[in-house]
Amino acid sequence: MKTSVTIYSKSGFDESLATATLATALLSKGSRIYVEFLSNTLSSPVVINSSYVVGVPPSNNLTIVNSTAILYIPPKNLGVVVKYDDQGKSEVLMRFSNVNSLTNAVLDYVETLNAKVELPEQLLKDVILYNQGQIDKMSKVGKAIAKAVKMNYGLIDFTQKLYTYLLEVIKTRSYKLNPDIAKEAEKYDVALRTFEELLNAKEYIQYGNIKVFVISRQISKEAIKNNYAILKPIAYDILVRLCREDGISMVVLETELGHTLRICLGRRDVSFVNIVSSIRKDLSEKLDISLKGNHVLIKFKNPSESNLDRMLEVVDDIATGIVRT
Structure with a gap:
């Protein structure tokens, strides 16, 4: 019988890719996966129980209990796996040094599950460049993703589409732009042209x-x-x-x-x-x-x-x- 696992995350390129990576690993272990993306601004209290949490630490309106969180700390290039008990008390189970993205931290974690997920090399490079703000150095596909994310940041519907797209990229190892992402990226170019007109x-x-x-x-x-x-x-x-x-x-x-x-x-x-x-x-x-x-x-x-x-x-x-x- 398949076990059901829920993964919670939030909007963002790295967060979506990390979530897709973890989901792929758990699927390979026979789990049934459910994914929930949280709003970046929680207006009411949310309690996460008996789940995975990717890239989202506890906050005033977010309580995590009986769950495992995978977090990325950019200033330290550190990934951590944190276990929360039934009172929400945390314990760091693992530390991964020299990681440049949340996705890298998840990749290190899934190895401890005896699972292996292979990402297209350029995709992994793009998410690191994205985190570093070096959008101009990203691939053509990566730049389009960055533009689309910017135009839809915090929007759950788009985040779900991005997650589904990245899940397919991991499955097929074919890192190509799909129509939905391309359409949203074009909105960014339109926005810049509009700004130029207003500036002039x-x-x-x-x-x-x-x-x-x-x-x-x-x-x-x-x-x-x-x-x-x-x-x-x-x-x-x-x-x-x-x-x-x-x-x-x-x-x-x-x-x-x-x-x-x-x-x-x-x-x-x-x-x-x-x-x-x-x-x-x-x-x-x-x-x-x-x-x-x-x-x-x-x-x-x-x-x-x-x-x-x-x-x-x-x-x-x-x-x-x-x-x-």
């Missing part, structure tokens, strides 16, 4: 040589409002593109939890301290401000306050302060 039409806010690009349905600019859905997934790309050109850039983005502000600091004369100190105290007290690399993320502590006008007040304080420096 100067559909942004200008402070000196600083461009502030707003992606929101609350903005009065019809060209932005009408293209909100296609621009939202490429907000990060827009931020980096403008930063590369001008040395500093800002993107205001409407999200499910209100508006956020991302700032790219590419100029040596503008620091994180400059950003924080330029915001008036009564406003800064209401904000969460974080720094990762040379990128600043600003959001309101209370999402109900995070409408476009309020975030533009933050933009005005910061941009005016920078222009004066």
Whole structure:
């Protein structure tokens, strides 16, 4: 009699491939596999019991009990296999060093099950390059996957399609683009062309040589409002593109939890301290401000306050302060 195994994971290229790899291994051992992809933002508590978990650690709304998790820790190039007991207490069972992806960690784990899964070499290279942000070095198929993932990040239906596609790639060892992925990748190219048109039409806010690009349905600019859905997934790309050109850039983005502000600091004369100190105290007290690399993320502590006008007040304080420096 076949045993039933449920695997939980989340959206993403590496997560989907790692899940497909584990599923293939367990199928080869005679198990019946069920896969559930979790939303990246859990709005209500979820308890995972007696399952595998791939790439998803416990969080405020996620409890894992009686289960085995396979996790990847990028800064340490470390893969870990963690066992959770009936109280959710964790114990590290295995560590895999010098791994560059969650998929690599899963491949190491399945060997301990006396199972062997062979992935196309280029596919494995692509997922590592994807994790490293080196999209330009990926294969043609890999680039298409990266574009499709970006345009559909967090969408469960697409993640299921990607998982099914990768499962077939592993089964056939034929790493070719399928129509569904190609169609979604084309949306990314359309989004970039749309941004270029808006940039040329100067559909942004200008402070000196600083461009502030707003992606929101609350903005009065019809060209932005009408293209909100296609621009939202490429907000990060827009931020980096403008930063590369001008040395500093800002993107205001409407999200499910209100508006956020991302700032790219590419100029040596503008620091994180400059950003924080330029915001008036009564406003800064209401904000969460974080720094990762040379990128600043600003959001309101209370999402109900995070409408476009309020975030533009933050933009005005910061941009005016920078222009004066």
